[in-house]
Amino acid sequence: AKDYSLIADVDISVAYKQLKEGASELQSSIISIPKSQLLEPFARAGDPLLPKKEKKSPPDTIRSLNLTEYCDYADSESTIELSFSRHVEPYICRLKDNYTTQVLLSTVRLTENNASSLYQLIRKNISVGRRSYFDITVDELKEEMNLFKIIDGEKVYSYPEFKIFNRDFIKKNVDIINKITEIQQLKYEVIEKVARKASKLRFTYSVSKDSEVEEDFIDEVQEQNQ
Known part of the structure; x- marks a missing residue:
């Protein structure tokens, strides 16, 4: 935990707290x-030289993979040990543009849950090709942020007035993301209204490949290895 706190600042x-929660979340993640898009798992000692042939599957087959084989957390030493599933290893090792370092550091530094949730939403949109902007309705945004309750079988959203939602949630968390993460120039605007009430937003942004987040990580690792 000490090393983790230094690297992640x-x-x-x-x-x-994050190490223990992270171990649990990784173990349950798929x-x-x-x-048709599966990558071949990396060979391990003792594996047969020829890959095992799998039976032909329908073209719409989806495979669900566990991220880890196991995760251990030792309270006495505050350490975590994990082993990634061999079928997931190729995807982790072949990630591009320093995604692993940037996203990991940004995620752990966003200790505010709402800011972290908004950051993950932005990253989710980037991962499906929306690299500079995405549109979302106000209600969809609240659902993504889990800002609702079920009362008498009805979904009731938090922040019924957009003015308060904007002030207490959106602006605050956009400022945090701009300050801490590799997501830069994050802005938003109302692009649709219904009965004079904001109904749809557009988030625009850029992603820094040479962000201060990445540079800080490299500096910290170099200092620890000296």
Whole structure:
């Protein structure tokens, strides 16, 4: 936890909490990939020289993969040990543009849950090709941020007035993301209204490949290795 807190620039108490929660979340996480797009798992010692042939599957087959084989967390030493699934390893090792470092550091530094949720929403849109902007209705945004309750079987959204939602949620978390993460020039605007009320927003942004987040990480690692 001490090393993690230094690298991620978070308080040691936050590091303890995030390590333990992270181990649990990784162990329960899965990814779903069209079988036609699967990568071959890396060979391991003792594997047969020829890959095992799989039976032909329908073209719309989706395979769900566990991220990890196991995750261990030791309270006495505040350490975590994990082993990624061999079928997931190719996707982790072949990530491009320093995605692993940038997203990991940004995620752990966003200790505010709402800012982290908005950041993950932006990253999700980037991952499907929306590299500079995306549109979303106000209600969809609240659903993504889990800002609703079910009362008597009805979904009731938080912040019924957009003015308050904008002030207390959107602007605050956009400022945090701009300051801490590789997402830069993050802005938003109302692009649709219904009965004079904001109904749809557009978020625009750019992604820095040479961000201060990445540079800080490299500097910290170099200092620790000296």
